[in-house]
Amino acid sequence: MTGDFLALAQPGVQKLSPYVPGKPVDELARELDIDPARIVKLASNENPLGASPKALAAIRNALDELTRYPDGNGFELKMALAERCGVKSSQVTLGNGSNDILELVSRAYLAPGLNAVFSAHAFAVYPIVTQAVGAQAKVVPAKDFGHDLDAMLAAINANTRVVFVANPNNPTGTWFDARALDAFLNAVPGHVLVVLDEAYIEYAQGGELPDGLNYLKAHPNLLVSRTFSKAYGLAALRVGYGLSSPTVADVLNRVRQPFNVNSLALAAACAALDDSDYLAESRRLNEAGMLQLQDGFRAIGLGWIPSKGNFIAVDLGREAAPLFKELLREGVIVRPVANYGMPNHLRVTIGLPQENARFLEALSLVLTRG
Ligand code: PMP
Numbered sequence: 001m002t003g004d005f006l007a008l009a010q011p012g013v014q015k016l017s018p019y020v021p022g023k024p025v026d027e028l029a030r031e032l033d034i035d036p037a038r039i040v041k042l043a044s045n046e047n048p049l050g051a052s053p054k055a056l057a058a059i060r061n062a063l064d065e066l067t068r069y070p071d072g073n074g075f076e077l078k079m080a081l082a083e084r085c086g087v088k089s090s091q092v093t094l095g096n097g098s099n100d101i102l103e104l105v106s107r108a109y110l111a112p113g114l115n116a117v118f119s120a121h122a123f124a125v126y127p128i129v130t131q132a133v134g135a136q137a138k139v140v141p142a143k144d145f146g147h148d149l150d151a152m153l154a155a156i157n158a159n160t161r162v163v164f165v166a167n168p169n170n171p172t173g174t175w176f177d178a179r180a181l182d183a184f185l186n187a188v189p190g191h192v193l194v195v196l197d198e199a200y201i202e203y204a205q206g207g208e209l210p211d212g213l214n215y216l217k218a219h220p221n222l223l224v225s226r227t228f229s230k231a232y233g234l235a236a237l238r239v240g241y242g243l244s245s246p247t248v249a250d251v252l253n254r255v256r257q258p259f260n261v262n263s264l265a266l267a268a269a270c271a272a273l274d275d276s277d278y279l280a281e282s283r284r285l286n287e288a289g290m291l292q293l294q295d296g297f298r299a300i301g302l303g304w305i306p307s308k309g310n311f312i313a314v315d316l317g318r319e320a321a322p323l324f325k326e327l328l329r330e331g332v333i334v335r336p337v338a339n340y341g342m343p344n345h346l347r348v349t350i351g352l353p354q355e356n357a358r359f360l361e362a363l364s365l366v367l368t369r370g
Pocket of ligand 1: 045096097098099100123166169170197199226227228229235238239240
């Protein structure tokens, strides 16, 4: 008799649900038998601008070397990031998306008998990477959908090795300020690694959000994770990075795949980092789109959670799942977030002005119909 390979999986994995990504455009086009060009996808916090021309040119240049393994140490990108971030290159860890950084942290620091602390309504990958290695996920109730940093501190015990905090958080868009981060970092015990997930920080800088890099010197137990998937517009290439003490970077380097960032991604990320015009346009488009969506929600009479990301969670005041399905029928893909404990919200990525308008029109239609 063969074994029950679900029951044989380690207990933490048995209790996991797989990550649910935004529905791909082609999948909906197949299901509805409609032209993909008519579909608007605002479901995965992707950059609506299209990739930077500089990144595209760098990819074309790198194509000639596809038969070779990439630079396993990512020398050039690490140097560029170190210079940009004011750290040593020994403090940089590159990842296959910042998702990879989260995995490296859990593999290096978590194990059965240990735990990771994070907030309710936080990024769905935190429980996955925690339970995948047999560690316990300690989920702390949120305050007004945002991180309750005091309660998170109180949840830390002798077996805690990692705290995941996202600023701003996905899918809520909520954030905390420099005073709150300062107090938190000063109070976290030294044996706990604080993973400050700044996947959306480029959209939020210059405002009320602290820059995690400013805290690295004083806090050797801090790791800041960032990505090229959002404001830099390279989600498909999967490239992110961690900034930490050299010791933590050295530990993460021991458990990563030898070639975890591919050569096209390395080349494109270097070029994207240099394209300040693209970044400025990403931010401008996002700010304008955020206002457009808020104006639209106000006109329909809906509330929302204030957001510092490239997305916004709108409160439909009733179960969102049926309306999500109705929107699909209108060719508009957004993200239901019931699996994040938010059954009445839909998370909508800020798109191009015409995409935002299409979404608002469809939303208003399905709301009046329903
Ligand atoms: N952190 C947060 C908060 C995110 O929302 C995401 C992407 N959805 C990631 C990390 C991972 O993104 P990537 O692996 O593309 O860098």
